[in-house]
Amino acid sequence: MSFFIHFIAEKSRLMVAVRRLLVLVVAASACVVGISRAQSELIPLKVHVLPVLSFAPHHIAQAEGFFEAQGLAVEFIQTDASSILVPTLLSGEIDVLGGSLNAGIINALARGGTARIVADKGSFGSADDCSTAAFLVRPDLLESMDTLDADAARALRYDLPSNPSAFMGYLLDAILTARYGITVNDIDLLEVETPLVGEALTNGSLDVAAAIDPQIVRWTDDESGALWVGANAVFPNFSYAFITFGPNLLEGDADVGTRFMTAYLQGVRQYNEGKTERNLDILAAATELDADVLERACFPQIHVDGAIDIDSVRAYQDWAFERGFIDVILEADQVYDPRFIEAANMALDSE
Amino acid sequence: MLALLHLYKHYIVNDETIPALHDISLRAADHEFISIVGPSGCGKTTLLKIIAGLVAPTSGSLHIDIPPGDHPSTAMVFQEQGLFPWLTVLDNAAFSLEARGVRRRERTERARTMLARMGLSGFEARYPHQLSGGMRQRVSLARAFLVDAPILLMDEPFSALDAQTRLLMQGQLLDLWREDRKTVIYITHDVEEAIYLGDRVVVMSARPGRILQDITIPLERPRVLDVPTMAKITEMRWQIWSVLEAEVRSSLRDSMASALG
Amino acid sequence: MLPALERRAPLLLAFTFLAIWELAASQKWISTLFFPAPSLIARTLFDNLRTGEMIEQLAHTLTRMALGFSAGAGIALPLGLILGWSARLRRLVMPFIAVIQPLPKTAVLPLIMVIFGIGEQSRVIVVAMSAFFPVIVSTITGVLGVAPLHIEVAQSYGAARRKIFARVILPGALPVIMSGINLGLNAALTIVIVTEIIYAQRGLGAAVWLAWQTFRTEELYATLVVIAALGLGIHQLLSVVSRRLMPWRTE
Numbered sequence: 001m002s003f004f005i006h007f008i009a010e011k012s013r014l015m016v017a018v019r020r021l022l023v024l025v026v027a028a029s030a031c032v033v034g035i036s037r038a039q040s041e042l043i044p045l046k047v048h049v050l051p052v053l054s055f056a057p058h059h060i061a062q063a064e065g066f067f068e069a070q071g072l073a074v075e076f077i078q079t080d081a082s083s084i085l086v087p088t089l090l091s092g093e094i095d096v097l098g099g100s101l102n103a104g105i106i107n108a109l110a111r112g113g114t115a116r117i118v119a120d121k122g123s124f125g126s127a128d129d130c131s132t133a134a135f136l137v138r139p140d141l142l143e144s145m146d147t148l149d150a151d152a153a154r155a156l157r158y159d160l161p162s163n164p165s166a167f168m169g170y171l172l173d174a175i176l177t178a179r180y181g182i183t184v185n186d187i188d189l190l191e192v193e194t195p196l197v198g199e200a201l202t203n204g205s206l207d208v209a210a211a212i213d214p215q216i217v218r219w220t221d222d223e224s225g226a227l228w229v230g231a232n233a234v235f236p237n238f239s240y241a242f243i244t245f246g247p248n249l250l251e252g253d254a255d256v257g258t259r260f261m262t263a264y265l266q267g268v269r270q271y272n273e274g275k276t277e278r279n280l281d282i283l284a285a286a287t288e289l290d291a292d293v294l295e296r297a298c299f300p301q302i303h304v305d306g307a308i309d310i311d312s313v314r315a316y317q318d319w320a321f322e323r324g325f326i327d328v329i330l331e332a333d334q335v336y337d338p339r340f341i342e343a344a345n346m347a348l349d350s351e
Numbered sequence: 352m353l354a355l356l357h358l359y360k361h362y363i364v365n366d367e368t369i370p371a372l373h374d375i376s377l378r379a380a381d382h383e384f385i386s387i388v389g390p391s392g393c394g395k396t397t398l399l400k401i402i403a404g405l406v407a408p409t410s411g412s413l414h415i416d417i418p419p420g421d422h423p424s425t426a427m428v429f430q431e432q433g434l435f436p437w438l439t440v441l442d443n444a445a446f447s448l449e450a451r452g453v454r455r456r457e458r459t460e461r462a463r464t465m466l467a468r469m470g471l472s473g474f475e476a477r478y479p480h481q482l483s484g485g486m487r488q489r490v491s492l493a494r495a496f497l498v499d500a501p502i503l504l505m506d507e508p509f510s511a512l513d514a515q516t517r518l519l520m521q522g523q524l525l526d527l528w529r530e531d532r533k534t535v536i537y538i539t540h541d542v543e544e545a546i547y548l549g550d551r552v553v554v555m556s557a558r559p560g561r562i563l564q565d566i567t568i569p570l571e572r573p574r575v576l577d578v579p580t581m582a583k584i585t586e587m588r589w590q591i592w593s594v595l596e597a598e599v600r601s602s603l604r605d606s607m608a609s610a611l612g
Numbered sequence: 613m614l615p616a617l618e619r620r621a622p623l624l625l626a627f628t629f630l631a632i633w634e635l636a637a638s639q640k641w642i643s644t645l646f647f648p649a650p651s652l653i654a655r656t657l658f659d660n661l662r663t664g665e666m667i668e669q670l671a672h673t674l675t676r677m678a679l680g681f682s683a684g685a686g687i688a689l690p691l692g693l694i695l696g697w698s699a700r701l702r703r704l705v706m707p708f709i710a711v712i713q714p715l716p717k718t719a720v721l722p723l724i725m726v727i728f729g730i731g732e733q734s735r736v737i738v739v740a741m742s743a744f745f746p747v748i749v750s751t752i753t754g755v756l757g758v759a760p761l762h763i764e765v766a767q768s769y770g771a772a773r774r775k776i777f778a779r780v781i782l783p784g785a786l787p788v789i790m791s792g793i794n795l796g797l798n799a800a801l802t803i804v805i806v807t808e809i810i811y812a813q814r815g816l817g818a819a820v821w822l823a824w825q826t827f828r829t830e831e832l833y834a835t836l837v838v839i840a841a842l843g844l845g846i847h848q849l850l851s852v853v854s855r856r857l858m859p860w861r862t863e
Contacts, residue, residue, distance in 0.1 A: 083824035104827035437783035450771035
């Protein structure tokens, strides 16, 4: 034994060099292991997104790396096949849904599905703000819209982007009921593919079209439609779009949901900085819209703390129930879960 | 009554000229029963179709001399599948009259009578697939006889039947013919049948078809299948076969060559 | 005993399947969110029938189907007969048929709408298009498939062309034409439902789509039952018609 120590001590200069090399190697491998472990720690999330303005905070969060900073590897699932969104959320195929008020989610919850609205994704502003959603009419009809009687109003042809139980249907119904005493079930609904709406208005096969900016800008620009009623005039400060969590985030580790929400709210905060150059760049890339159109479009309002107006949801349910789109009216706690924005806001404010 | 003079027929398929008949000259007197034998592809069916007017000869002439009247010159009996599956026995038989514009009531009545003569009473409403082969051919015969054509053309009418039914049908044909002596041109590849039925047997060569022999059958009518008659038939059969065999072989070689080529 | 059992076998199998499903739903072995109990589906179906809602949707779908199929087959049949008869015309037209046939009609729907406008006519046209192709192809095949022998028989007896067409070509081609009509009807049913899902407000397909949108799965299943019944009804009707038109077919 002593011979060995002697032996090692004698080779001390060589040993020092070897020791240094060994330390380097160990340190380097520790680094590599550390990095790969950090990368494999990124939690994958499937988040429904559309390349449109109303998903601005998502696009901003992704572009600025907020999700990654929260340890999330967010995969955007792009589809506007609205029929499959709620089912895929409930079955756990996607983790986060971004959508607007519709009967589907209410009915699904009433039937025992696990989902909750967790944050704001769009509200109408006050009557003085620009309207992000509106109904356009054929320019030659604009004058006569005020003087129509119920029958004439019923005879017009309307276009909605989705089924009549969705929020644009709710909006249209409110307009029709107030002005003409008819409901959305009384009228002829066409479903025109968005690219064809302008054409349809121009050639007279459509009279009234739903429009969500930047469609309002586009269709008034080329004069295929004239602005008839803006959403803000009918439902000021109304929450119409939400972030919805499915069973994966609600039943699993709440930490993941909170982390998503934190990144999302960061995106919302930057979004609320307005039409900054940085924001416009990100959105132009994500939506492939003209910078010019983006500048003039009405950006939807999204509350900076993600809070929703729960009364909006209740009002919608009352209407949907009356029209027969939903079977049960749910209480707030059956529909809304504020935990995540609470936790996210706390995390962001403490930074 | 029927004269074919130097008939030639060729077909053009894919820029190739295929000769079918070569210098066919044939006479048939009234009420004569002529059997034609020859190897497959020798053109005998083509010959029949030329007489029926379905196919035009490339050159040569065809003379048909028949008594005047509201009847066609020829009526044809095809092989077993010649009946329309979608018509009843009655309508099938009456078709020959229908094609000539005879009204429904008259033609169904006449058909009914003719079918009875063929022993098919009670089967008028059946469809061909419900009948045996022999019965189907009797319907075919009824159809052909209904138009009263003086010349009857028969293209291997019994070849698809089993041997026993075939014998029965041959006997029936001769019975019918005895009552109504049409001129018959009868194609078959069965040499014995040709001899048994015919007044003359015409032997054709392999393609392109030529007439090799025209043999008169010295048997008395009515043809009775007793021992001396059978012996004579057998002897003549070997005579004819000696001529025919070479032709059949050559025709077989041809068809094998085209199958391989 | 056994033949009687065998005849009822499909019914027994279906019944057993439904019973298992009912049990699984009541015991929550399966998600009643996506697979509601058959009893609930049945109740929903009867309610919809009672209120006349389902009948109205059925009427819309049937009308579109009937109009579309009549238009499509109405052109395909005579055109097919002509093309079967004339080799020259056939050579001219077949390439176009071959190219357009494989195009999914729903993919062409927006184009149709641009040309003919949004509205009922475009939907009917798409249904007509999908019925057209199976019918015309079968008609041509049927005519070409008529045994040359049969035509020769008719010619040998001196039948005029019109007589040959009516008494030989048509009945001879009929079995194949009927199978084409069967295919055309099936295609029309499929396409009308799909078109209604994409682009209509009323009709069975529209009801399916709305059921998904509002997440009323039992409505969805009830509507599917009606669609299946419609398909079955068409099949039966066609069987009866076939048997009357072609009494010589034993099957």
